[in-house]
Amino acid sequence: MDYMDSGMRYTPKSDKDWDTSVQFLPASDTKKLEKKKGPGKIGAVIGVVIFAAVVALMTGLLVWHFHFRKDVRVKQMYSGSMRITNQVFEDAYEDSSSVEFKALAKQVTSQLKAIYSKTPQLAKYYVGSTVQAFSEGSVIAYYLSEFSVPKGQEAAVNSAISSMDKLVDKNQRSGNSPGNSLVFDDVVSSALDSRLLKKTFSEFYRYTEHTKSDHIGTITSPGFPNKPYPSNTVVQWQLRADPGYVIKLDFDTFNLEENCKNDFVKIYDSLVAIESRVMEEICGYYSPSDPLTFLSSRNVMLVTLVTNEKKNFPGLRAHVSQVRRGGKGTTCGGQLTGKKGNFTSPNYPNYxxxxxxxxWKIEVPADKVVKVTFKKFLLSEPGQENSATCKKDYVEINGKRLCGEKPDGTVTETSSTNKISVLFYADASYVDRGFTAEFVAIDSKDPCPKQFQCNNQRCISSNLKCDGWNDCGDMSDEMNCKCKSTDINCKNGLCKPMFWQCDGVNDCGDNSDELNCGCKSGELGCQNGKCVSEKKRCDGRDDCGDGSDELNCARVSDVTCSDVTYKCKNNKCISKVNPECDGTADCEDGSDEANCECGRNLFKTSRIVGGQEAEEGEFPWQVSLHVKGYGHVCGASIISPRWLVTAAHCVQDDGKTRYSQPGTWEAYMGLHIQRQNGKNVAKRNVKQVISHPYYNAYTFDNDIALMELDSPVTYSDYIRPICVPSPQHVFPPGNSVWITGWGATREGGYAAPVLQKAQVRIINSTVCDRLMGGQITSRMMCAGVLSGGIDACQGDSGGPLSSPSSGGHTFLAGVVSWGDGCARRNKPGIYSTVTKFRGWIKEKTGV
Known part of the structure; x- marks a missing residue:
């Protein structure tokens, strides 16, 4: 169904500018073509050829004119709103079938037609308009206008429509309008989202909801919760609140296709889809623990759901209520006094x-100055991702405008007196989560007592200066440093931790940490450490000796199987590196894309997180292993409904507890907070414990074990397996990976009640072995933190080292094994390399 089918229909008018005067040539006099003395046969042939060419040309022109030219018109739809200042809103205007609605709508469309007719770029292409709704204030009309525009003229029409406010003003100042004409102001108009105009739509639904103070309404996608939403459908909900109130929209379920180019929801601060009034466009799957909550600026809101022909998902459910304007979440600012305090953008942490x-006017005691630090700063929207001018949403402080997304705690401003003002402005389109900030009174002569003051005025511990980490956020703590012998001495004067050397990442900024890393310029580094000429790559010969110079080559046939090539189920090998579950079937039998219902975090991850706490469902393969009657001891990973992977050192007997016995353990899947076993948590006893037969308790070599559950676990949004990599899967140095667990948050500290996460980077094994005094075996891998002070710790043992892939799946790169203390900046964590145990895992579990 066409988008306009919901309103009045219009037939395009004939275009007076089209040329209708072309006539066919009269028939020629055949007698004049009879053979005469003169040029002879050659002349006759030439004449016939010329005549045929002329006829063909004219025929082509006429076919083009009457067939093709009429097809080069495009339908252009524009949405808009305007305030009618000389009318008072009546309740009947809310009902589009009422006599009052129809009468006022007729006046609006009549005056729109008059306005368009006086604009040359619009008059000849105008088809018609429909009024979609009215709302209070005095009366606001929401309309759609249709134009039939010749191909190539769209920009001119768009330009004219963008100046609709000026066109309306000019028309009203002309003085030619009848005395009973409507008076318009606050005119807004823009092109309709082209995705709402697809001819393939089969269904169009429109619903209305008027909230009340003592009522919470509910809107759901068609079919929810019993079946997925329908294909090729547009659904619109027009939401209204009473005068003096705003709409509150709170999604408790949101599960759409991940790509917004396919299925999406758009929320408008309007009753029609005006792009300059869009608040947000969203798709994907959001956790109920991370609700999407929006507030309108007036008493209206439009929610639009658009679906295409593929992949229908469960859909959405949202609660609709009204909040009094001036109530919670709708106001901000004020006078703040005292030695310290906090303030946030309205409705934070929601939109x-x-x-x-x-x-906000902040005042501290007279002998102090004010320091403001933004702990979270999320003011991003389309058009100002990298903007320096901040013309849309922004915070202004000390004469500076701030916008976009800033790292936590890195935006700090200090006043020159005991007073400072903080301004926050949001325009009419696109909203974000906002900010939370704190202010504190400080001594202007000593703003960072016993600490180092960064150039951005942030205060950090003095022992963090010149340690290779950008603790300030502006690198000022790493300038003018003298490097220690344990650091990389970058040529540009920076000092960097030694374990970033030779990992393929330019940490110094001048690439000096990646020099002298084995192979010379023009040489290729083989996986076995050998160097060969770059020219020998993909030449069909195994120059490396391990076949790694022939990986990722365009040639895919007749690949010789080796330790570094991926073997398909049909026993043929391919040269592509890491082909598993990347969305492309590289094996002839498609086996590289089989068993890929793993490693997927179904929820979209919010940017609002407390410190390093993971979100519920963010790592659904994480397991908490409890000793019965005691509590959490180790972590593990789900690899199938029955099997878990953990560390061998977790299941070694000691004098008091027989950890090797399955009866000692119980496993918790889907757990987020320790001792809070809600509906998302599944508990299982353990049927069997299999420790690797060659585990060495002194060196931690072969530190891996398997656990079989006594009954299979059912997968859910919060319980899912992680992908087990093939033996040939490569996790290169420099790659970012995640460690997770409920272990101690600091060395010697207590276990964390909420699941923690930390982003770390895989470290070059040669460098790591040197740093760790030669203790690293070929079955171990090293990873270190991307920002200091975070690492795996006691209680994280056995948990996953999760490696996201470009195909959207996460692979189990390692198992938390051992380390030198916790969170020590130059001491990386050590993990058992899962690829080295792939055959053993398959033998014991069948996975």
Whole structure:
């Protein structure tokens, strides 16, 4: 169904500018073509050829004119709103079938037609308009206008429509309007999202909901929760609140296709889809623990769901209520006094409303100055991702405008007196989560007592200066340093931790940490450490000796199987590196894309997290292993409904406890907070414990074990397996991976109640072995933190080292094994390399 089928229909008018005067040539007099004395046969042939060419040309022109030219018109739809200042809103205007609605709508469309007719770029292409709704204030009309525009003229029409406010003003100032004409102001108009105009739509639904103070309404996608939403459908919900209130929209379920180019929801601060009033476009799957909550700026809101022909998902459910304007979440600013305090953008940590302006006036004791630190700063929207001018949403402090997304705690401003003002402005389109900030009174002469003051005025511990980590956020703590013998001495003067050397990442900024890393310029580094000429790559010969110079070559046939090539189920090998579950079937039998229902975090991850706490469902393969009657001891990973992978050192007997016995353990899947076993948590006893037969308790070599559950676990949004990599899977140095667990958050500290996460980077094994005094075996891998002070610790043992792939799946790169203390900046964590045990895992579990 066409988008306009929901309103009045219009037939395009004939275009007076089209040329209708072309006539066919009259028939020629055949007698004049009879053979005469003169040029002879050659002349006749030439004449016939010329005549045929002329006829063909004219025929082509006429075919083009009457057939093709009429097809080069495109349908252009524009949405808009305007305030009618000389009318008062009546309740009947809310009902589009009422006599009052129809009468006012007729007046609006009549005046729109008059306005368009006086604009040359619009008059000849105009088809018609429909009024979609009215709302309070005095009366606001929401409309759609259709134009039939010749191909190539779209830009001119778009330009004219973008100046609709000026066209309306000019028309009203002309003085030619009848005395009973409507008076318009606050005119907004823009092109309709082209995705709402697809001819393939089969269904169009429109619903209305008017909230009340003592009522919470519910909107759901068609079929929810019993079946997925339908294909090729547009659904619109027009939401209204009472005068003096705003709409609160709170999704408790949101599960759409991941790509917004396919299925999406758009929320508008309007009753029609005006792009300059869109608040947010969302798709994907959001956790109920991370709700999506929006507030309108007025008493109206439009929610639009658009689906295409493929992959229908469960859909959405949202609660609709009204909040009094001036109530919680709708206001901000004010006077703040005292030695310290906190303030946030309105509705934080949910989305702030559009069209808002706030000012906080902060005053501290007279002998102090004010320091403001933004702990979270999320003011991103399309058009100002990298903007230096901040013309859309912004915070203004000390005469500086700030926008975009900033690292936690890195935005700090200090006043020159005991007073400072903080301004927050949000325009009419696109909203974000906002910010949370704190202010504190400090001594202007000593702003960072016993600490180092960064150039951005942030205060950090003095022992963090010149340690190779960008603790300030602006690198000022790493300038003018003298490097220690244990650091990389970059040529540009920076000092960097030694374990970033030779990992393929330019940490110094001048690439000096990647020099002298084995092979010379023009040489290729083989996986076995050998160097060969770059020219020998993909030449069909095994120059490395391990076949790694022939990996990722365009040639895919007749690949010789080796320790570094991926073997398909049909026993043929391919040269592509890491082909598993990347979305492309590289094996002839498609086996590289089999068993790929793993390693998927179904929820979209919010940017609002407390410290390093993971979100519920973010790592659904994480397991908490409890000793019965005691509590959490180790972590593990789900690899199938029955099997877990953990560390061998977790299941070694000691004098008091027989950890090797399955009866000692119980496994918790889907757990987020220790001792809170809600509906998302599954508990199982353990049927069997299999420790690797060659585990060495002194060196931690072969530190891996398997656990079989006494009954299979059912997968859910919160319980899913991680992908087990093939033996040939490569996890190169420099790659970012995640460690997770409930272990101690600091060395010697207590276990964390909430699942923690930390992003770390895989470290070059040669460098790591040197740093760790030669203790690293070929079955171990090293990973270190990307920002200091975070690492795996006691209680994280056995948990996963999770490696996200480009195909959207996460692979089990390692198992938390051992380390030198916890969170020591130049001491990486050591993990058992899962690829080295792939055959053993398959033998014991069948996975």
């Amino acid at each position: 702030y409303p559009p069209n808002i302006f706030c000012e």
